[in-house]
Amino acid sequence: MKTLHVVGFKNSGKTTLVSHWITVLKRLGYEVAVLKHHGHGGAPELPPTHTDTVQFLEFGAVSTLVAGGDMIQLIQNKDYSFEQLKTLAALSEPGVLFIEGYKKEAGEKVVLIRNEDERKELESLSGIIRTVKTAELFEDITRLDDWLKEWVEAGQ
Numbered sequence: 001m002k003t004l005h006v007v008g009f010k011n012s013g014k015t016t017l018v019s020h021w022i023t024v025l026k027r028l029g030y031e032v033a034v035l036k037h038h039g040h041g042g043a044p045e046l047p048p049t050h051t052d053t054v055q056f057l058e059f060g061a062v063s064t065l066v067a068g069g070d071m072i073q074l075i076q077n078k079d080y081s082f083e084q085l086k087t088l089a090a091l092s093e094p095g096v097l098f099i100e101g102y103k104k105e106a107g108e109k110v111v112l113i114r115n116e117d118e119r120k121e122l123e124s125l126s127g128i129i130r131t132v133k134t135a136e137l138f139e140d141i142t143r144l145d146d147w148l149k150e151w152v153e154a155g156q
Contacts, residue, residue: 001090001095001097002095003086003099004096004097004107004108004109004151005098005099005100005101005102005107005108005110005127006018006098006109006110006112007100007102007103007109007110007125008112008118008134009122012114012134013112013134014101015100017112017144018034018100020141021098022034022098025095030094030095031092031093031094032094032095032097032098033092033097034097034098034100035085035099035100035102036100037099037100037102047073052064052066053073053075057075057077061077062077063077063078064076082105086099096152103125104125106126107127108127109125109129109130110128110130111123111125111130111132112132112134113131113133113134114133114134119131130147132144
């Protein structure tokens with residue numbers, strides 16, 4: 001499994017790029033998983049309050065897992081290390097794992113920047129293998145796609 005972090009500040013295009021790259025890699029036959037840091041404060045949104053899942057959590061369950069239709073949904077009231085989260089995200093044995101955020105964690109990184117101030121602030125991160133100006137996402141995405149294909153195929 002190849003792992004690539006896509007990092008940058010809020011609204012720099014991380015989700016846009018990861019979503020696009022998922023479609024690129026799926027067309028090439030790769031299975032892709034994503035681990036995303038919820039950087040908006042607080043817990044991620046739960047399913048609607050009337051669901052069994054939320055009821056179980058409200059009654060004190062530390063974990064609920066719902067399965068059906070070739071899909072699972074796991075919600076846990078537990079804090080995990082970054083390595084444990086990567087392991088959970090990789091349970092489906094994808095060929096590629098994108099990590100959105102977690103910029104201070106070790107790993108190869110694509111850094112999205114909007115301006116030189118952001119470049120200066122982020123250039124000290126470890127593992128940077130590519131820096132992308134947000135404008136490139138809309139001006140020349142094909143060049144980024146070609147770079148991604150080369151990155152995925154390297155070392156295989």
